[in-house]
Every structure is written in structure tokens, then in C-alpha cells.
Amino acid sequence: MNNVQEINEKVKEKNAVIGQLRNEIAKNIVGQQYMIDRLLIGLFSNGHVLLEGVPGLAKTLAVTSLAQSIQASFNRIQFTPDLLPADLIGTLIYNPKEGTFSTKKGPIFTNIILADEINRAPAKVQSALLEAMQEHQVTIGGETFSLDDPFLVLATQNPIEQEGTYPLPEAQVDRFMLKLKITYPNKKEEKEIQSRMAHTAIDTTVSSVITPSDIIDIRKIVDEIFMDEKIKDYIINIIFATREPEAYNVDIKDYIQFGASPRATLALTIASKAHAFLEGRGYVTPQDVKSIGLDVLRHRIIISYEAEAEEMTSDDVVQKIFDEIEVP
Numbered sequence: 001m002n003n004v005q006e007i008n009e010k011v012k013e014k015n016a017v018i019g020q021l022r023n024e025i026a027k028n029i030v031g032q033q034y035m036i037d038r039l040l041i042g043l044f045s046n047g048h049v050l051l052e053g054v055p056g057l058a059k060t061l062a063v064t065s066l067a068q069s070i071q072a073s074f075n076r077i078q079f080t081p082d083l084l085p086a087d088l089i090g091t092l093i094y095n096p097k098e099g100t101f102s103t104k105k106g107p108i109f110t111n112i113i114l115a116d117e118i119n120r121a122p123a124k125v126q127s128a129l130l131e132a133m134q135e136h137q138v139t140i141g142g143e144t145f146s147l148d149d150p151f152l153v154l155a156t157q158n159p160i161e162q163e164g165t166y167p168l169p170e171a172q173v174d175r176f177m178l179k180l181k182i183t184y185p186n187k188k189e190e191k192e193i194q195s196r197m198a199h200t201a202i203d204t205t206v207s208s209v210i211t212p213s214d215i216i217d218i219r220k221i222v223d224e225i226f227m228d229e230k231i232k233d234y235i236i237n238i239i240f241a242t243r244e245p246e247a248y249n250v251d252i253k254d255y256i257q258f259g260a261s262p263r264a265t266l267a268l269t270i271a272s273k274a275h276a277f278l279e280g281r282g283y284v285t286p287q288d289v290k291s292i293g294l295d296v297l298r299h300r301i302i303i304s305y306e307a308e309a310e311e312m313t314s315d316d317v318v319q320k321i322f323d324e325i326e327v328p
Contacts, residue, residue: 005282006282007224008283009282010224012280014218014277017210018040020210022040024065024068025062025066028061030185030189030192030193031186032062032185038178038180039066041274042152042177042178043066043070044274045219045273046150046152047152047267047270049152049154049155049176049177049178049180050155050156050168050299051155052158052180053182057182057185063112065206066112066154067112068205068206069208070112070208070209070210070211070212072150072212072215073110073148074114075113076113077108077114077116078116079116079117079120079121079125083125085125087125088106088108088128089106089132089138089140090103090105090108090138090140091106103140106138108138108147109147110151111148111151112150113151113154114154114156115153115155115156116155117156117158118155118156118157119157119167120165126166127172129153129172132147133175133176150216150219173299173300174263177267177296178296181315222273222277224282225282226284227272227273231272231284231289234325235268239259239260239265240259242256242259242260242300242301243259243260248325250321250324252320252321255306256302256307257303260301261300264300268293271296272292290327293322294319297318298314298315301314
């Protein structure tokens with residue numbers, strides 16, 4: 001138990017920085033606490049984040065504000081239908097005078113990448129991100145280059161039904177630790193946005209309050225956060241219920257085409273620890289798992305035609321699993 005108390009102390013020490021981070025981001029973003037917390041969870045658990053929502057919900061501004069509040073390098077890439085993989089990762093440039101090739105690195109060589117409207121580009125461009133997101137390295141012309149640490153892809157996408165969008169390949173989507181559904185602000189928040197932002201000149205600069213080395217220190221604390229064996233089993237049961245629902249008496253067998261992969265188990269475990277950290281605790285509770293579970297699993301479950309016919313979404317399926325699986 002002493003160990004948990006030690007971790008609690010470390011968490012409380014670092015939580016002052018979290019308050020400062022939130023305050024800086026709040027200079028630009030009104031409300032959207034859910035989105036900001038999930039971006040921080042991605043940052044502190046070394047997980048990429050995909051934000052989905054209609055245009056105009058401050059997705060890009062939130063990511064830019066987070067990047068500015070960290071003393072880290074940041075690049076924004078606007079994904080378009082004519083974008084090429086070389087525009088993202090770089091290419092070999094031929095020097096005719098010397099008859100040699102030199103490497104020109106692309107914008108992916110940075111700490112934080114904002115992949116804006118990622119589903120506006122075709123699959124070959126999205127696939128260029130796969131190696132970078134999983135192995136934190138990039139191969140250009142047979143030579144492999146390591147990416148900086150921390151390296152984080154924060155991507156925004158418009159809902160698939162919108163014109164001019166390409167669905168992301170499953171392998172690509174699975175590499176995002178979290179997929180967030182961003183919704184409209186409430187009336188009070190909209191009024192606040194109106195008061196603060198309805199000007200011809202808006203200052204959106206924020207101060208840097210945290211360094212890359214601070215992020216790496218916080219990640220070490222997140223790794224240390226205590227998780228009881230019962231909570232570990234609870235996570236395993238949730239993941240297995242997406243693959244073998246009948247074994248857990250969850251009546252969704254006809255609604256799932258493919259369940260969650262082992263990557264989902266790892267993501268849910270680490271994200272639950274990061275959620276506990278943000279809550280100021282050195283140990284994980286079942287509520288941490290439930291709070292973050294939907295964001296970890298909604299994009300990892302492929303629903304069947306039967307589910308679509310009954311207008312069930314992956315969110316509905318995941319919620320049913322959480323309702324049925326016994327909580328420790």
C-alpha cells in the first residue's frame with residue numbers, strides 16, 4: 001500500500017502542471033472538456049488521437065493550442081485528394097552535378113503532427129503514416145530514420161457521409177489509441193464563444209508551460225500507476241466479449257463482424273492509467289476503464305450488416321458490453 005501512496009504523491013506533484021496546461025488551452029477553447037482531457041490522455045499515454053466531428057467545432061484550434069502549450073516542434077499537414085506520400089514523409093532529391101541523391105525530410109519529422117482532415121486524402125497517403133505511427137520511424141529510399149520522442153499524430157476527420165471523404169483503412173484506424181466524437185457546444189458555451197471570438201482580430205497564442213522532457217517524466221509516472229489484477233481481468237473480459245460475446249452472455253453476436261485486437265487491450269490498459277493520472281490518483285478504478293473505454297473501442301469494432309440494418313452503431317455495441325460485463 002505504501003507503494004500506491006508514493007505514486008499518489010508523484011501524481012499530485014505533477015498535477016499542478018496539468019492545471020496550467022488546461023488553463024492555457026482554455027484561453028482558446030470554450031467548454032469541450034471531454035476533448036481536452038482526451039487529448040491530454042493521448043499525450044501522456046503515447047497514443048495517437050483521431051477527432052471526428054463536423055467542420056467548425058474547434059478541433060484544429062484545440063490541437064494547435066495543445067501544441068503551442070508544449071515547447072515542442074509542431075507541423076500541420078492539410079490532407080487533400082492530390083497529396084502524395086512524399087509530401088508527408090519526404091523524398092530523395094537527385095543532384096545532377098554530383099550524380100548523387102540526398103534525403104529531403106518531410107513535415108512528419110516533428111514532435112506533434114496535426115493531420116487535418118485526414119480522410120480527405122486517398123489510402124496511399126494515409127498508409128504512409130502507418131510505419132511512423134507504429135514504429136516511430138520512417139523509411140525513405142531504403143534508409144530508415146527514427147522520429148523524435150515524443151511523436152504524436154493528432155488527426156481530425158469529417159464524418160464519412162460528407163462529400164469528398166475516403167474511409168480510413170482498418171489498419172490505419174487501429175493505430176489511433178482514441179477516437180473522439182466531437183459534438184456541438186451547449187447554449188451557454190456558444191454564448192461565451194460569441195462574446196470571446198466574434199471579433200475581426202483574434203489572438204489565439206498560448207504560452208508554453210511544459211517541455212518534451214516533462215511529458216516523458218509524466219509517461220513514466222503513468223506507467224507506475226497501480227492496476228489491480230481484478231481490473232486487468234476486467235479489461236481482458238471486455239476485449240474478449242467483443243470477440244466471443246456469447247461466452248459472456250452478451251447478446252450481440254450478430255452485430256459484430258470483427259472484434260477488438262490485442263492492441264485494444266494495451267490501449268485500454270494504458271489509457272485507463274492516464275485517466276487515473278488526470279483524476280489525480282495513483283491507482284486505476286473500474287470507472288477509469290468505463291470512462292475511457294468507448295473512445296478506445298468505438299473504432300476497433302467492425303459492425304455487421306445486421307447491425308447497420310437495425311441502425312446500431314459501434315458505440316451502441318460497446319455500451320452493451322460495458323452494461324453486461326461484471327464490474328469488479
